[in-house]
Amino acid sequence: MRLVERSYSTKLHRPRPAIYTEPDGSFVIISTSWGNPEDGQKVNDDIAKYIQAAKADVEVTSPFEFLTALTNEANYLRIASLISNEQIYRSANKNEYISGVETLVLLHKGSQMAYAQVGAPHLLIQKPGRPLAPVAIGYEASLEMSGVENQILAPLPQTMLGIDASLNIRCGDFHVDEGDRLVLYAGSFWPDSLWTSSQANNLQQLTQKMVQQNPEAPFWLGVVDLENF
Template sequence: MKLQERSYSTKILRPKPLIHSEDDGSLVVVATSWGQPEHAQRVVDEVVKYVSAAKADVEVTSPFEFLTCLTDEVNYVRTSILIANDVLYRGENRNQYFSGVEVLTLFKRGPQVAYAHVGCPSLFLQRNGQHMQPLSIGLDLSSELQDNMNPLPPLPAQLLGLDPTCNIQCGHTYVREGDQLVLLASNSVATSLWGRESYQQDLSAITNSMIQESPESPFWLGLIAV
């Protein structure tokens, strides 16, 4: 998996995510800190440590149950986020909130891509020759509060590290050569992004179209060729 990404802010700022991508393309982690920037790195470190050990068949212990309804790979990314949530909550936020983190983890093994996330970015799949379809959506609460055309500052709906438990959206999909994953952190999905054709993979052209459509709305966009 090879990631291209672009962050766009106006007078309204959206935090730029921290990106981790394994050299072999098997693991991508996108973490956005709302508070202390170093907490995103802490989450990434925990996720990478657990998934790397699990995919290498190293015996790892976890206080969290594997769910039989999910594939092993989905369990790996889900458990890694649960561990990161526990570390961040117990180490930083138990007595007083310092920051929360949005995180998306993607793990590719063979044709399967397993995903798990808390909050944004949302995850879409664009199959070769088809239009984009949603896989899992991370909400931005500013879209629910907005009552006119003027965008509000981003407001995350789900954050890691604020509670002993967290709401993880997870699953998997199967990909083929030419397919693409689309990652988006925004308060809405631009029409130009929904309507683009699968062959349109120029990140600069795509983001320019999105900016022209809504110049005051900040966003982060990532494109992953699988």
């Protein structure tokens, strides 16, 4: 996998995510820290360490069970996220909320893409000649609070890793083909151009359309090209 990304800033602040890409392109981690900026990188490091061990068939102990409804790869991502959640919760937030992290992990193996998601970015897929389709999307608290006037409020995450001993993770896997692209989007404003654009593979053009529609809404946008089929 090959990720290209950019952040668009306004007077409203959205933290820039910490990004980890495995050297062979097999998995990508995008983590956004709301609090201590170093926690995003810490989550990436913890998750990457577990996935690397699992892929190498290294025996690793875990207090979390495999779910039979998920593939091995989806289980790896789920357990890695739960381990990281526990570490952040115990080290930073057990007595007082200090930091929370949104994260998306993608693991590519052949024609299968496994994912685990806590908060943003949202995950969408574009197949050649077709519009974008959602795979895993969330709901930001700022959108819920915007009211009938649809005000653009400061970003406010709804779900984060590390703020509770338990964790709600969206996870699973889906089929991908050569030529497919994934679009990753973190933002509380959903512009029409995100769904109607036929240029989702062109990060610059897609960014321009989104900014033109609402220049006051900050966002982060990434496009993942699938390689090594």
